[in-house]
Amino acid sequence: MSRQNPNFRDAVVESVTFLDSTAPPRWKGRVQLPGEHRPIDILIFNLQGEFQAVPALCPHEGCDLTHCPLFNENILVCPAHSRRIDLKISELRVKELDGQFLVSLNTTSLFETAENRTEITSGSEGLETVLQLREEIDKLRLATLKQEKQIRVITQSMDAMLCESEQQKLKLKEKVHQQQALSRFVDRVMDTIDDLLVVIDTEGRILRLNTAVERELGLTEAELLGTGIDELLTPLEQQHLAGQLPGLPWPIRSVLLETIRLNGYYAGEHELLGKNRDNAKSIYWLKSSLLHSEQGKLEGAVVTALNITELKNRETQLQLSAKVFENSSEAIFITDPQGTIMEVNAAFCSITGYERSEVLGRNPRILKSKLHDKPFYKRLWRSLLDEGGWKGEIWDRRKNGEFCPMLLSINAVADKLGQLTHYVAISTDISQQKQTERELKQLAYYDVLTSLPNRSLFKNRFEHEICLAERNNTRLALFFLDLDHFKNVNDTLGHWAGDCLLQITSTRIQSCLRKTDTVARMGGDEFTIILPGLTGITDATELARKLIDAMTKPVQIKDHTVFVGVSIGIAIFPDDGNDFYTLTKHADTAMYAAKAKGRGLFQYYEEGMNEAAHQRLLLENALRLAIEREEFQLYYQPKADSNLSRITGAEALIRWRRPGFGIIPPDRFIAIAEETALIIPLGKWILKTACLQAKVWVNQLPGFRLAINLSPLQLLADDFIVVLDRILAETDTKPEWIELEVTEGLIMLDIVKATERLHQIRERGIHVAMDDFGTGYSSLSYLQKLPIHTLKIDRSFIMAYTNDPASSEAAFIKTIVSFGQVLNMTVVAEGVETESQLALLQSYGCDEIQGYYLSPPLPADEFQRRWIDHGVVE
Incomplete structure (x- = not known):
């Protein structure tokens, strides 16, 4: 508006109060109008950075608008008769200057209503007053009719609502009855189930259970409701389930529920703890799945448990029997009454050389060695039919055709009615025992480590060669060999290295000998050789040199390279003696003489060496x-x-x-x-x-x-x-x-x-x-x-x-x-x-x-x- 308009002028707003408890906040103050005896109250609003003002009293009936809310950011509604006052078209224009509000007033139209009211109150003619009163009464009557109409509409609506509420109440009551009936039906169904059934909430607490739980665990419903499902598991099983869970961002209140939640489903074997937790625990097969509402919200889980203790015991017995059958060192095969093979164990396949698929459905006669005559098999079957069993030693044939001595036991198996159902045969391979008997005989004559003849066999052969030399008028040489530095190898690398060295030595010695020569290990690192059929000592000298050359070569023992030598003493029959003991002693004496000269040498026995050996013994002491x-x-x-x-x-x-x-x-x-x-x-x-x-x-x-x-x-x-x-x-x-x-x-x-x-x-x-x-x-x-x-x-x-x-x-x-x-x-x-x-x-x-x-x-x-x-x- 133009400030030159004569109808406008500025007035200072006085007694300004800021009302921050109203929505939105506003200012309330007073303005003195020109020509009026008293000021009027106004309300000032800040609308998007512009100040707007309206009278604080409704122009219609003077209702106070101070605390009225503001609708649509610019509309005030009178609480008395719902009159709408738009701030944006208000005639009052407000500006702020130096901390004061100034109002631009339109003197011609702003307070027209107030002037009319003044004329009414100050008029002198009664007729106008009566007419005005009638007009007011008509307005009041119309307002009353309007309110009555609204009351009737509200009453009708409330009646309809009450009626609908009663109907809903009846429906709800009927639904509750149905739910209760369904719940009782579910309870009856749950109680008829032999398996244990438990319903848990989202915290793992037991909400519902059937009577099988009380019957199996010995705990009442009152004792179980509200307790955690994990308390029925052993601490070890709880720890095992917890160890399988990943890191979760929320506290774990039930490891079983979290396991179900993680997989959506869970099944496994568990022991459940009953009232008497010290007694033997039963084993149950737990199956569980999550429980959701119709809206998909998680409500808990349903857990069922089947007592499988007896099944586990039977399974254990069957597994034990199967292990005994499969892991038995004896060959076991089972046949039907007609002798058809129905099953064999691993030992059977290992001993006979047949695969399982090769013998199933066939007759045991495939093992026949044909080393037994027909009367042998007739006696076997007669014993089976008359006595229900047979036991004895039998020769079988392996798949590769090799004969195998077996200790066989056959027994007939009958059912409850006494009818023959199977034959069970258990056979033990005794070829090892027979081999052991042969080895025991060999151990008496051969060295275990080198497989060379031992002292006993060497003595027998030496005495036999002496007899042949006497008969043929020939000589023979007895070599006594002792390894140089063997003790160093044995003490530093260990006995295993010493054993390897002895085996390599025996091989090298044999490579230097003729087929008619005999080498034996007398014990420790001492070896003896019989060199028969000598006419002179040239052959003995050549052999001694060959042996020394062979033994001076380096020896590789795993990662170790060692150098040893050999000292050799030689005694000649009949020059140095006529019997085993004398010649052995003299060869041993010559060997020590070779060592005394520096080792890696050979020495023939000479007179006087015994005295030197004696002196050496004295020197050692x-x-x-x-x-x-x-x-x-x-x-x-x-x-x-x-x-x-x-x-x-x-x-x-x-x-x-x-x-x-x-x-x-x-x-x-x-x-x-x-x-x-x-x-x-x-x-x-x-x-x-x-x-x-x-x-x-x-x-x-x-x-x-x-x-x-x-x-x-x-x-x-x-x-x-x-x-x-x-x-x-x-x-x-x-x-x-x-x-x-x-x-x-x-x-x-x-x-x-x-x-x-x-x-x-x-x-x-x-x-x-x-x-x-x-x-x-x-x-x-x-x-x-x-x-x-x-x-x-x-x-x-x-x-x-x-x-x-x-x-x-x-x-x-x-x-x-x-x-x-x-x-x-x-x-x-x-x-x-x-x-x-x-x-x-x-x-x-x-x-x-x-x-x-x-x-x-x-x-x-x-x-x-x-x-x-x-x-x-x-």
């Missing part, structure tokens, strides 16, 4: 006492650099101070100590004594290192590393002060295990030296992998040098020195005794020397004065 009494002493031989500028260390060497015999060198007793395993306690003494001495000399001569020799038994013993650590700790010896020497032959006894031990030694900081290098069988590929610090050239190569730098001996020494330099090892030459030997080694760049050129082995006190106190080479 004396050695045992010497270890107990500690009759040993360590000597020390110095090592120096090849320029002779300083002493680098020494080698500890054992000596035996035997009372009454003086000092005995190691080559007289070390071999016996190794054969008898006395080297183990002796080696511990040597190691501990040398460590104590090294500690003394290192403190006086820094960089000094003491070398100690190790035997095969000592290094390869299972507890060697433990013993080594203990001695180092007890003597307070630092590992770098010690150097342990091993030989090529020791390593090649068991390359894998020896390499492992050497790595363990080196990991502790102890130096490792290979002694006697060049005399063994080691390959360069193995040596590159070994944790070796030092190579010691064997003294035999140094002593073979004849002062000729162009000789093959010099070239061999140069090769070893070069090899050590390539592998970054320290090279030590043993046995250096002359100036020319030293000069050759210096020219090749050998690192250190050891030998009589420097000094012989010395006792500790002399070594102290000669080398430690001076500390230089003179």
Whole structure:
């Protein structure tokens, strides 16, 4: 509107109150109209950002509109006569200015109704008043008629509703009766069912059950209703069901219900707990499915349980019978009264060689061996028909035609009426028993491990060959063989390795013999050979050499490569004896003589050898006492650099101070100590004594290192590393002060295990030296992998040098020195005794020397004065 219109002007709204409890919120205030004595109340609304105002009193009858709701966002309805007031066409225009509401007033039309009311109240003529009253009365009458009409309509509607309600009530009552009747019918049906029937809700609680539940479990309906269905299951079964459930985002109140819910259906065997839970539990077959309403809402589940305890017992008995039938070691077959095979077990098929399908429907005569005559079978059938059974030994034929001795038992089976229904035959294969009888006879004459003749059979054959030699005027040779280093293999790798070695040895020995020769195992690692029909000893010598060559070849035992040899003693009939015992004794004596010469040799028996064997036995016994009494002493031989500028260390060497015999060198007793395993306690003494001495000399001569020799038994013993650590700790010896020497032959006894031990030694900081290098069988590929610090050239190569730098001996020494330099090892030459030997080694760049050129082995006190106190080479 234009503010220039004379009919409009602005008025300030006073006493403004914000009403936030109404819907929607609004403002109520007062406006003073021009020409009026009192202000009027107005309501102000905010409609989409524009302010609209209407009078707070209905223009028709003055009803208060303050709290009336707003319909369709802009319509006020008078609660008295439903008059509609549209805010959007209101004549009042409101604006907000400086926190105040201003109203633009239309003075000509806004309050026309109020003016009319004023004229009515202030008019002086009664006629107009009467007419106006009549008009009002007519309006009231019309309104009353309208209300009466509405009341009649409402009354009629209520009557119709009450009538319909009564009808619905009757229908509902009838439906309830039907439901109750159906429920009673369902109860009767449920109670007639022998199976247990339980209805549970969505929480797994029991809602309904039949009388079979009370009868089977001994629990009343009152005790079960409302309890969880899981309480009828054993804790173990609850745990089993819970373990099969996946992770669920809601709490599990019933594992059985969740199992049903997860699969939609469930069936399984379970034990149900009754009132007396300590008694034997019955087994039930549970079947269950979910229960839904007509709208598809889950209401719970229905669970039925069938008592299958008796069926399970029968099933168990049948399974047991079936297992007995199927797993029996005896062959079982069942026939009908006519002898037709109806069933066989696995043992039958295994023993006879027939498949089950090949014998069903056939007659047992397919097993006939034809080794029995007709009277035998007549007696068998007569016993079956007259006595109902037969038992005895019978020869059958397998499918492959092989004969098989069987112990057979046949019994007739009758039904309750005594009528014959089946024959059951049980047969036991006794071929193994008969084979065992043959083997027992063989065990008396043959070695179990190698299958060679044993001592008893060898004796019989030897005595027989002696008789033939006497008759034919010929000679025969008795070989006595003993493996070298067998004890090392047996002790380090185990008895299984020793057994394998003996079997390989027996094979190699047999490959060297003629068909007329006999080899036997006497026990342990000792073998004997009979070589008959000799006219001289040439054949015996050739065989001995062939045997030694065969046995020096490496032996592969699984992952282990070992080297052994053989020592052979030979006795000749009749030169060295006329009977088994004498010749065996003499061959054994010759064998020990061969070992004493260095092993890997053969020796014929000679007069005087018995005395040597006796002396060896005395020496062995004396050695045992010497270890107990500690009759040993360590000597020390110095090592120096090849320029002779300083002493680098020494080698500890054992000596035996035997009372009454003086000092005995190691080559007289070390071999016996190794054969008898006395080297183990002796080696511990040597190691501990040398460590104590090294500690003394290192403190006086820094960089000094003491070398100690190790035997095969000592290094390869299972507890060697433990013993080594203990001695180092007890003597307070630092590992770098010690150097342990091993030989090529020791390593090649068991390359894998020896390499492992050497790595363990080196990991502790102890130096490792290979002694006697060049005399063994080691390959360069193995040596590159070994944790070796030092190579010691064997003294035999140094002593073979004849002062000729162009000789093959010099070239061999140069090769070893070069090899050590390539592998970054320290090279030590043993046995250096002359100036020319030293000069050759210096020219090749050998690192250190050891030998009589420097000094012989010395006792500790002399070594102290000669080398430690001076500390230089003179």
